[in-house]
Amino acid sequence: EEVAKLLQLKAQLGGDDGKHTFVLKTAKGTRDYNPKQMAIREKVFNTIISCFKRHGAETIDTPVFELKETLTGKYGEDSKLIYDLKDQGGELLSLRYDLTVPFARYLAMNKITNIKRYHIAKVYRRDNPAMTRGRYREFYQCDFDIAGQYDPMIPDAECLKIVYEILSELDLGDFHIKVNDxxxxxxxxxxxxxxxxxxxxxxxxxxxxxxxxxxxxxxxxxxxxxxxxxxxxxxxxxxxxxxxxxxxxxxxxxxxxxxxxxxxxxxxxxxxxxxxxxxFQVTDKLSAEKVRTTETQVLVASAQKNLLEERLKLTAELWNAGIKAEVLYKKNPKLLTQLQHCEETGIPLVAILGEQELKDGVVKLRNVATRDEVDVSRAELVEEIKKRTSES
Amino acid sequence: EEVAKLLQLKAQLGGDDGKHTFVLKTAKGTRDYNPKQMAIREKVFNTIISCFKRHGAETIDTPVFELKETLTGKYGEDSKLIYDLKDQGGELLSLRYDLTVPFARYLAMNKITNIKRYHIAKVYRRDNPAMTRGRYREFYQCDFDIAGQYDPMIPDAECLKIVYEILSELDLGDFHIKVNDxxxxxxxxxxxxxxxxxxxxxxxxxxxxxxxxxxxxxxxxxxxxxxxxxxxxxxxxxxxxxxxxxxxxxxxxxxxxxxxxxxxxxxxxxxxxxxxxxxFQVTDKLSAEKVRTTETQVLVASAQKNLLEERLKLTAELWNAGIKAEVLYKKNPKLLTQLQHCEETGIPLVAILGEQELKDGVVKLRNVATRDEVDVSRAELVEEIKKRTSES
Incomplete structure (x- = not known):
């Protein structure tokens, strides 16, 4: 039913018949993130979150909107940039403007005095941002706070250590952190x-x-x-x-x-x-690789016809062994098509099945980049894939 | 400065001096997630996302609000549950009600026809949810869709494989996946x-x-x-x-x-x-087991009229042999009614009597889950019931 709904909606939204004058856009100041952007975001977030975790931080989450009065008077002149929700009966609500006020509300509500927490989430400002310079009305904030009473400057030093680690690991080039009192x-x-x-x-x-x-x-x-x-x-x-x-x-x-x-x-x-x-002195380290939107390790392919069932079976074997695998949804795809799919999406390995391979109990394992092919026995396939993909 | 702001806000929000009559609460139908809840959420999300990645899926993200007209007319009667944003000048906006319509909008806008994507994000419904039963106005949806034209049923099978893998890995106990066309x-x-x-x-x-x-x-x-x-x-x-x-x-x-x-x-x-x-090895382990309030092993039933006496007689035979048995207290119950009683209460077997069975000295023993029926001789019935119910 979901699928039917989706297809119907797609037809409705994307109709080529010219009858629909539907506006196909995101709201002003907002954007979608496509798979490539999401892959980059995930990598950046993982770097940041790993660092927070290394430093023993917890995370919390709060709703995207708060009672309007919770936000009122907290932002001075900027209050005019707060998104209010329409009064549809019930409470008056506003979208959060930052993560600090919701955090303070959370601490007060739960009478928490000591916490080291991070919170990465979107906030909302009815600004007229320069989108060409990467500023939006919906954007992420990444907050890290140490709340509590401690001996002077120790938490402050840890915060700076964290900033230093994250900027180093993200490999953004040289940076300069300014501190003041x-x-x-x-x-x-x-x-x-x-x-x-x-x-x-x-x-x-x-x-x-x-x-x-x-x-x-x-x-x-x-x-x-x-x-x-x-x-x-x-x-x-x-x-x-x-x-x-x-x-x-x-x-x-x-x-x-x-x-x-x-x-x-x-x-x-x-x-x-x-x-x-x-x-707290630190040493830098670097790493860089090409952006992929999936993490698939291997494509299960065949060069001959009528091997769909064998392809599906092998794919399931790989999934069950924890290997990230894909198979084309086509009864008899051409080998070239299958190899092209790998090149387009960056899948590094292809497991090729044929009559001969099935008879011999092996799989032809092909390295997409080097075009190297070797026969690997079915029993050793999972290990071989794991070995090859952990190297890179 | 952030810290100063925070401390000031905390004092303001949580002041013990009784001067502030500030309402310390989250909006109706919403909740905070504390660090423990976040740790559980992260673990569950990681299980789900690892599975999606194993199957080669990409992810996208869309803004939390859409143009009101993008959502209008897509949800029928439920449209009244959409959160609208206040008209503060500019576009009329609404919070997303699900992830399907934004996905369709994304596909149409970018003219994408083929994609295997997942999207885990919060959606918003101005419902009056039973929060005690875990229903909220802000809640997560987890969507996985394979868009495109493929040979029939291959993507459908992969979707089910994914559901099967996730439910197994989350270790939630037994489950039952229903499919239809x-x-x-x-x-x-x-x-x-x-x-x-x-x-x-x-x-x-x-x-x-x-x-x-x-x-x-x-x-x-x-x-x-x-x-x-x-x-x-x-x-x-x-x-x-x-x-x-x-x-x-x-x-x-x-x-x-x-x-x-x-x-x-x-x-x-x-x-x-x-x-x-x-x-894909999905079918083997599937079986439905809900929480049962009785331990009845078999229902004695009949498909024809006027067999109440025979049903009672057989029931007594089973009781005497130590079998947990039930019979409906109705002269001529419909077979459908009797089968439904089994499904509602989890009785695994039905012993069905008919004129023919009585003549042949057998009972039709039906497995409620699989619908399998075999004739079992009266002499072997007790043993057969014991055998079948000790296995599960």
Whole structure:
């Protein structure tokens, strides 16, 4: 019945008769993932999740929508980007905007104070994203949080270790992880003479250094936000500094900054963090391979006619032995067709049956890439396939 | 910053000061999954996905919402259960109700005709589900489809092989897979004299056999849908039949049913399916065993009228020999009623008496599951029942 429904729907959706003016598209800002994209996604997720598991993290899942009031007031100005569900009677609901608020709701509801959890799931924002730059209205977030009270900087160091491991294993090329401590920035503002009531707004201007050059940032501080040029220049000097342990030590000696208790606390913690990161040192490793959308190890094929039953039997034998196998759904497919299927989908091996092979109790095992063929006895076939596919 | 936000939210959500009257709950019909539930889910999903991969399947993903018009008209009466998103400007959207319509939309949009894909994802229904019975408004569906034109029954056999493998590997206990072919049911309707324009409605009544007893189903056919009592009884006899290859063969010989070309086509395909299933080694281990509340080994029954006394006599013989036996307390019960009692309560054997059997000094011993019938002499009946019920 499902199949009938599907065929009917397909006919309806894809009708060539021109009668249907059906809009065939996904919602704005969303996309399908085809098998190739899914294979890549799976590989990336597996790398990430293996890392989280190696670090002893648990995972939870929460519904895709929450009570509207659970989300209300949590996102400030961005609240207008929340997707609300239509009021069809009952509760007022909204699609989740991130995974942090649902996590907080989960902790509070279950009175949980300590948990190391990851959550990889889609979130929803009614933004006008630049889809050409990979931004969408439905997109994945990958959250890792350590909730609880611990000695300073130890969980923070583990989080950074995890980021380092994942970025290394994903083999994305060189990367740079930036760390900060809000108390250091606040201390800088204080010693540079930023009035208390301007901390927030000057901070949001400094954040723009990612996107615009210093001159423009300074301009905004001075012209728009009324900061003195001198204060702006001092801030500019501080925020342009980059470094690790050495910088934290240098700033602790800085005659001006060291006058701020806040900044000193932040810098001391930062030193602690860098010392833990040294203890956590890691080595990189790499690997790369071609993208396949299935994991099939072998295609069961025949060169002669009337061997469908033998093909099906052998396929079942392989499945039962845990081998990933496929067979073409055709009574008498040509050998060429069968080999082409392997090349198109990247299946590395073909098990070929013929009258002679059946008589001899063997299977011709062909390496698709090298075209090498050897006779393998039925009894040893599973082992041989496992051996050959574990090598690659 | 994320951490600060989180802590702030947690304080806000879970504050102990009693100032907050925040509702801490998930939306109606939804639930969180805690780490333990997630670990179980992961294990189950891995079993299922490994099987799909062993069979060379790909996976795709589609957005959680679709254009409202993509879903409109696809679910008939159930359309009222679709979650719509609020009109916040732009497209009108709805949460997906199943994975089939998005799959059809995906195939049509990308002009794909051949694909073997699985898709495990959440779907949304504004139902009033019995959550105590594990039904929710947000729940997972697991779809596996083979789209394309192939030689008959080969993909169908693989689908069943997959269901068989997954249910076996999940180790859920015994199971029973039911297969059908719509053409057989339509053929039955035709030869039983159901008017063409009543096929659909009678079909939906027959579907209710899962949930209500035959008497009620018949009542609906006759009283509500205006079918003749005779036609209803004939349908009842056909649809009560269960079996595999043997039943398909028997029905192909059925003088009435074999007059329907449709039914014959369906039955021939069904035979083909069973032959492939044998090659795939699916049929051997299948047997139905539901939880039984009695231990009755045999029901003493008769096909003809006026045999109450003989039934009672045989029942007593069996009791005296230590056999757990039942008999219906009705002078002239229909054979169908007696067989249904066995199926409902899990009685594995029926001892059937008729004029001919009495004359020959035998009893027709019927296996309820397989429909097999053999004549057993009265002298050997007790031993035969003991033998058969000790095996299982």
């Amino acid at each position: 809000r108390r250091i920035l606040d201390g800088m503002f204080a010693v540079c003479g930023v009035p208390d009531d301007k901390f927030r707004t000057i901070c949001s201007t400094v954040d723009k250094l990612d996107k615009m050059p210093w001159e423009e940032v300074k301009n905004e501080m001075v012209k728009e936000k009324g900061l003195s040029e001198e204060a702006a220049d001092q801030i500019g000097e501080y925020v342009s500094m980059q470094g690790g342990m050495d910088l934290a030590e240098r700033l602790l000696q800085d005659p001006k900054l060291s006058q701020s208790k806040q900044a000193c606390a932040g810098l001391t913690d930062m030193k602690q963090l860098f010392s833990y990161l040294q203890l | 719509r053409r057989i049911l339509d053929g039955m309707f035709a030869v039983c004299g159901v008017p063409d324009d009543k096929f659909r409605t009678i079909c939906s009544t027959v579907d209710k056999l899962d949930k209500m007893p035959w008497e009620e189903v018949k009542n609906e056919m006759v009283k509500e849908k205006g079918l003749s009592e005779e036609a209803a009884d004939q349908i009842g006899e056909y649809v009560s039949m269960q079996g595999g290859m043997d039943l398909a063969e028997r029905l192909l010989q059925d003088p009435k049913l074999s007059q329907s070309k449709q039914a014959c086509a369906g039955l021939t395909d069904m035979k083909q399916l069973f032959s492939y299933l044998q090659l």
